[in-house]
Amino acid sequence: MPVKLSAPNPASLLPVKGVKLGFAQAEVRKPNRKDLLVITLPENSAVAGVFTLNRFCAAPVILCKDFLAQKAGIRALLVNTGCANAGTGQEGLNRAKQSCEALGNLLNIRANQILPFSTGVILEPLPVDKVIAGMPAAIENLKEDNWLNAAEAIMTTDIVAKGTSRKINLGGKDVTITGISKGSGMIHPNMATMLGYIATDAAISQAALESVIHHAVNKSFNCITVDGDTSTNDSLIMMATNLAGNAEINENSVDFTLLRDTLTEVAVELAQAIVRDGEGATKFMTVTVEGGKDEAECRKVAYAIAHSPLIKTAFFASDPNLGRILAAIGYAGIDDLDVNNMELYLGNVLVAEKGGRAASYREEQGSAIMKESDILVRVVLNRGKANCTIWTCDFSYDYVKINADYRS
Amino acid sequence: MPVKLSAPNPASLLPVKGVKLGFAQAEVRKPNRKDLLVITLPENSAVAGVFTLNRFCAAPVILCKDFLAQKAGIRALLVNTGCANAGTGQEGLNRAKQSCEALGNLLNIRANQILPFSTGVILEPLPVDKVIAGMPAAIENLKEDNWLNAAEAIMTTDIVAKGTSRKINLGGKDVTITGISKGSGMIHPNMATMLGYIATDAAISQAALESVIHHAVNKSFNCITVDGDTSTNDSLIMMATNLAGNAEINENSVDFTLLRDTLTEVAVELAQAIVRDGEGATKFMTVTVEGGKDEAECRKVAYAIAHSPLIKTAFFASDPNLGRILAAIGYAGIDDLDVNNMELYLGNVLVAEKGGRAASYREEQGSAIMKESDILVRVVLNRGKANCTIWTCDFSYDYVKINADYRS
Numbered sequence: 001m002p003v004k005l006s007a008p009n010p011a012s013l014l015p016v017k018g019v020k021l022g023f024a025q026a027e028v029r030k031p032n033r034k035d036l037l038v039i040t041l042p043e044n045s046a047v048a049g050v051f052t053l054n055r056f057c058a059a060p061v062i063l064c065k066d067f068l069a070q071k072a073g074i075r076a077l078l079v080n081t082g083c084a085n086a087g088t089g090q091e092g093l094n095r096a097k098q099s100c101e102a103l104g105n106l107l108n109i110r111a112n113q114i115l116p117f118s119t120g121v122i123l124e125p126l127p128v129d130k131v132i133a134g135m136p137a138a139i140e141n142l143k144e145d146n147w148l149n150a151a152e153a154i155m156t157t158d159i160v161a162k163g164t165s166r167k168i169n170l171g172g173k174d175v176t177i178t179g180i181s182k183g184s185g186m187i188h189p190n191m192a193t194m195l196g197y198i199a200t201d202a203a204i205s206q207a208a209l210e211s212v213i214h215h216a217v218n219k220s221f222n223c224i225t226v227d228g229d230t231s232t233n234d235s236l237i238m239m240a241t242n243l244a245g246n247a248e249i250n251e252n253s254v255d256f257t258l259l260r261d262t263l264t265e266v267a268v269e270l271a272q273a274i275v276r277d278g279e280g281a282t283k284f285m286t287v288t289v290e291g292g293k294d295e296a297e298c299r300k301v302a303y304a305i306a307h308s309p310l311i312k313t314a315f316f317a318s319d320p321n322l323g324r325i326l327a328a329i330g331y332a333g334i335d336d337l338d339v340n341n342m343e344l345y346l347g348n349v350l351v352a353e354k355g356g357r358a359a360s361y362r363e364e365q366g367s368a369i370m371k372e373s374d375i376l377v378r379v380v381l382n383r384g385k386a387n388c389t390i391w392t393c394d395f396s397y398d399y400v401k402i403n404a405d406y407r408s
Numbered sequence: 409m410p411v412k413l414s415a416p417n418p419a420s421l422l423p424v425k426g427v428k429l430g431f432a433q434a435e436v437r438k439p440n441r442k443d444l445l446v447i448t449l450p451e452n453s454a455v456a457g458v459f460t461l462n463r464f465c466a467a468p469v470i471l472c473k474d475f476l477a478q479k480a481g482i483r484a485l486l487v488n489t490g491c492a493n494a495g496t497g498q499e500g501l502n503r504a505k506q507s508c509e510a511l512g513n514l515l516n517i518r519a520n521q522i523l524p525f526s527t528g529v530i531l532e533p534l535p536v537d538k539v540i541a542g543m544p545a546a547i548e549n550l551k552e553d554n555w556l557n558a559a560e561a562i563m564t565t566d567i568v569a570k571g572t573s574r575k576i577n578l579g580g581k582d583v584t585i586t587g588i589s590k591g592s593g594m595i596h597p598n599m600a601t602m603l604g605y606i607a608t609d610a611a612i613s614q615a616a617l618e619s620v621i622h623h624a625v626n627k628s629f630n631c632i633t634v635d636g637d638t639s640t641n642d643s644l645i646m647m648a649t650n651l652a653g654n655a656e657i658n659e660n661s662v663d664f665t666l667l668r669d670t671l672t673e674v675a676v677e678l679a680q681a682i683v684r685d686g687e688g689a690t691k692f693m694t695v696t697v698e699g700g701k702d703e704a705e706c707r708k709v710a711y712a713i714a715h716s717p718l719i720k721t722a723f724f725a726s727d728p729n730l731g732r733i734l735a736a737i738g739y740a741g742i743d744d745l746d747v748n749n750m751e752l753y754l755g756n757v758l759v760a761e762k763g764g765r766a767a768s769y770r771e772e773q774g775s776a777i778m779k780e781s782d783i784l785v786r787v788v789l790n791r792g793k794a795n796c797t798i799w800t801c802d803f804s805y806d807y808v809k810i811n812a813d814y815r816s
Contacts, residue, residue, distance in 0.1 A: 055745045056738030056763075087734040089748070089764030122731020123765050232735050309717070309807070317812030323530020326495040327640050330464030337463045340497070355464075356497030357531050399717070400805050404725030 003284040003373050003393065005276035007160040013147035014165040014176045017201035018042040018241035022142035023153040026134025028127055029082030029120060034153035036131065038138040039077040039197065040107065045241045046206045047074040048213045049115070050221075052234040058086035059096040059126075060116040061233060067100075067112045075109045077237065079117040079195065080131050081156050081182075086232035087123040095128040102132040106139055117195055119156055119182065119233050151180040154195055157402055158182050162273040166262050170255045173246040175202040177262055181270035183234075196221060196236040196270055201244040202259055208250045212260045213238045220267035223390045224275050225306050238263065275391045280398030283315050286391055287377045291342075293384035297334050301379055302390045304332035312395030315375065320366030322351050329379060337381070345378040346370075411692040411781050411801065413684035415568040421555035422573040422584045425609035426450040426649035430550035431561040434542025436535055437490030437528060442561035444539065446546040447485040447605065448515065453649045454614045455482040456621045457523070458629075460642035466494030467504040467534075468524040469641060475508075480520045485645065486511050487525040487603065488539050489564050489590075494640035495531040503536040510540040514547055525603055527564055527590065527641050559588040562603055565810055566590050570681040574670050578663045581654040583610040585670055589678035591642075604629060604644040604678050609652040610667055616658045620668045621646045628675035631798045632683050633714045646671065683799045688806030691723050694799055695785045699750075701792040705742050709787055710798045712740035720803030723783065728774025730759050737787060745789070753786040754778075 019041060026036040041047070049068055051061050067074070078099060085092045096118070100111040107114075118126065141149075151161035163180040183194030204212070217236055242248070249256050276284050287305050292298035305311055308328045314321040325344060329337070340355040347369040350358045369375060427449060434444040449455070457476055459469050475482070486507060493500045504526070508519040515522075526534065549557075559569035571588040591602030612620070625644055650656070657664050684692050695713050700706035713719055716736045722729040733752060737745070748763040755777045758766045777783060 054735060054738035055742065056734045056747050084731070087731045087760060087764055089762050092764060121729070122735055123729075123760065124731070125765075232731075232738060309803075313808050313812045316808065319812065321529070321531075323492070323495045323532070323640075326464045327462060327530055330462035330640060334463065339464050352495060352531065354497050356495055356500060357533075395717075395808060397805050397808050400721050400724065400803060400808060404721045404727065 002160050002277040003281050005160060005273055008148065008151070008163045010148045012165060013163045014167065014178050015144035015147070016176050016178050016199040016241065017144070017243040018045070019199045019239065020142040020144055021146040021150040022138040022140065023146070023149050024134040024137035026080065026130050028080050028130050034149065035081045036134040036138050037079040037150050037153040038103065038135065038142065039150070040142060041075050041239055042241050042243065043073065043075070045074065045239055046204055046209045048206070048210045048238050050213055050217045050236045052231055054232045056087055056232050058084055058118060058233040059088055059092035060085055060118045061235060062093060063096050063100065064115045064117070064235060067115060070112050072110060072112045074115055075113040076103060076107055077115045077117065077197065078103050079154050081154060082120040083118055083124055083126050084120045084122045084233050085118040085126040088125060092126060095126045098128050099131050103135055106135055115237065117233070117235055119154070119195055122232060147178055147180060154180065154182040156182065157279055159277055162270055162277065164266055164269045166266055168258060168262050170202060170244070170246040170249065170259060173244050175200060175244045175246060175259070177266055179266045179270050181274055183274040194221065194231065194234050194274055196267065197239070198237070198263060198266055199239040199241070200263065201241045203242040203244060203246050203248040204240045204259065205248055205250045208256060209238055209240055211251055212263050215260055216264040216267040219264050220271040224271050225303065225390065225392045236267070272391055275393050278393035279402045280396040281393035282373070282396055283394040284374050284391065285315060285377060285393065286375070286389060288387065288389045289379045289381065290387040291381040291383055292386040295386045295388050298386050298388040299390070300334065301329055301332040301381070302388055304328040305377060306390055306392035309395055315370065315394035316396045318367070318370040320346070320363060320370045322346065322366060325377065326352060341382050343380040345380070347376050410568050410685040411689055413568060413681055416556065416559070416571045418556045420573060421571045422575065422586050423552035423555070424584050424586050424607040424649065425552070425651040426453070427607045427647065428550040428552055429554040429558040430546040430548065431554070431557050432542040432545035434488065434538050436488050436538050442557065443489045444542040444546050445487040445558050445561040446511065446543065446550065447558070448550060449483055449647055450649050450651065451481065451483070453482065453647055454612055454617045456614070456618045456646050458621055458625045458644045460639055462640045464495055464640050466492050466526060466641040467496055467500035468493055468526045469643060470501060471504050471508065472523045472525070472643060475520045475523060478520050480518060482523055483517045483521040484511060484515055485523045485525065485605065487562050489562060490528040491526055491532055491534050492528045492530045492641050493526040493534040496533060500534065503534045506536050507539050511543055514543055523645065525641070525643055527562070527603055530640060555586055555588060562588065562590040564590065565687055566685055568685055570678055570685065572674055572677045574674055576666060576670050578610060578652070578654040578657065578667060581652050583608060583652045583654060583667070585674055587674045587678050589682060591682040602629065602639065602642050602682055604675065605647070606645070606671060606674055607647040607649070608671065609649045611650040611652060611654050611656040612648045612667065613656055613658045616664060617646055617648055619659055620671050623668055624672040624675040627672050628679040632679045633711065633798065633800045644675070680799055683801050686801035687810045688804040689801035690781070690804055691802040692782045692799065693723060693785060693801065694783070694797060696795065696797045697787045697789065698795040699789040699791055700794040703794045703796050706794050706796040707798070708742060709737055709740040709789070710796055712736040713785060714798055714800035717803055723778065723802035724804045726775070726778040728754070728771060728778045730754065730774060733785065734760060749790050751788040753788070755784050
């Protein structure tokens, strides 16, 4: 079950002026589930994206990058689950294009004004006929008040739908931000099998939106890991419809920081929701590494901890077998790390210092904290001023079950 | 259950002239199990070691390196299970020294002629009194024909004892090589929670033995991974008693290659046995990457595949969900990899080429191979002439169970 996470109340996901969402049951892989999502945007919307760094990136990712670069004015997004259209070569690209052309014909826009997304099984051909056949139904129910349905339509192994909204005031104008995400396995920085869509009706320049998305992704989706795998399809999109009536925000505007930080807050909540719904997760772990020489070495240590199956299974068992954390710090790849000059904390409890167990530490303290569902692991390297924080979950029987059974 | 691996027949583990082994039940952590091993060597033996690169290396590893550097002539090895004596700071070092001093008194040799080893739980103090109390019993049963008992005495979560022998002829003299190993989790290159001891009665110079051990470890223990974790305690020791009567081998001897390759063969068999007995393993996978620009990039790809929990759970399920392998190749970190110019084979079957599924591939072929217990994954990068091979196992419910329950 997800760790302290439930599906959003429908009323809590606020419509964003100009953003319409429609879904369909296209039977891409399985019947009787929402598996197709269409999002439409008004003219003059600003749209920015960040995509997986996987060299085997999926056909739709290649098209998204291409279409964004063409700057034809993005007017719609098309998402299917059930098939990732990755590892599908030239034919995969053809089919992704074909689906954009079909949707363009129905919406009376050009194919390069549509961003396509796919998530699901890799290495299998996209059943493009089913995707196209589902489009009219999705267009039929396009409306602004459809965010929860949209969040449900993009789920794969997710247990709960993920979405959140914020309202802020920019120069006297009310601005809404709503985002949804999906993903629960193959989660790792440089993006995950994760899709995220965050929309606002704020007026913001294209350059400012691109600055915001890179800021936000580095504080959110690039700070989570479930299993260390990096997907072929990860995509985060930010959209701004410019309908709120505020003066256009650029990077020098007084309100830039407020808008950027609120969009980032939404991204963080959506990213953390992915970890809380991590495949088989029973615990949510925050791993903070402080006092590193640079952020890169802090991340090495944090990910060594967050990726260790030995540590993740110990958290699943609520077993304070904390030596496994020391071992991970030791093999993280900092060659000149002085293990006698660092500290390890679990929650607020000092566990290890001077190369060994802290004299003050009692196993009962560790046991008590390990029973909680939200746990902080804090490492102080005492080498410098850099730090980082990442989020991950534990490793359970159900992780194995879900991934052993995923296709069957 | 181990994958095609059973405990060696006692008669198959051949005595090595001059090497005596004795064990005891010292109750380091649990009663009624062999958990202490003493090995003695004659004077003028050559001894070489390779140790974990973990910065949190255990106290006995620190002492081993120190004592080998002192060149006092190693005469004995002392191994305990149940406690790793790692993450134990200065007190851990004191206790490891204390145990060497106690054994030295009993054997009438100096402490720095003894190499200590520990394996088990990290971050807990070594019960040195129990270790010392167990020594007389171990010394009592020291004998040359005790290799299987020795292999059993060093087991932790291992299901079967691991050992193998070879006989070769060097310049008309019969030479014996026998090795044992332990380890089944926390297995990763740069060594594992794995201990390996390989002895021969051949005469070989110290320099030649050191050359051999580095050659052997790079072809064996540094090519295996179970869970990507690197232990604090990994140690491989090669010992040569110089009693076979052959002319001393140096790196220029005609017989050097035969001796080196046979010792390497033993190391490979012991390393593969660790993977075959990997925690919860049901499948043994050989991952070969060919046609890389250099060995380093081949290893990146091989380990991305071997460490992916998604791939390992798919192998556990016998599910040819091979897109996960493409995804791992894509995120392995070769920035200029042309995914349209590589091939993926499962066994002899071409699965993917030109960036997608091979036209000739049929799911039934993949399904048939996935049902086997020994599986070859072969990636051809078509970028150069380098290659590498590593061995790993799948990821099962039992892996989680073993590691969630390990301390209880």
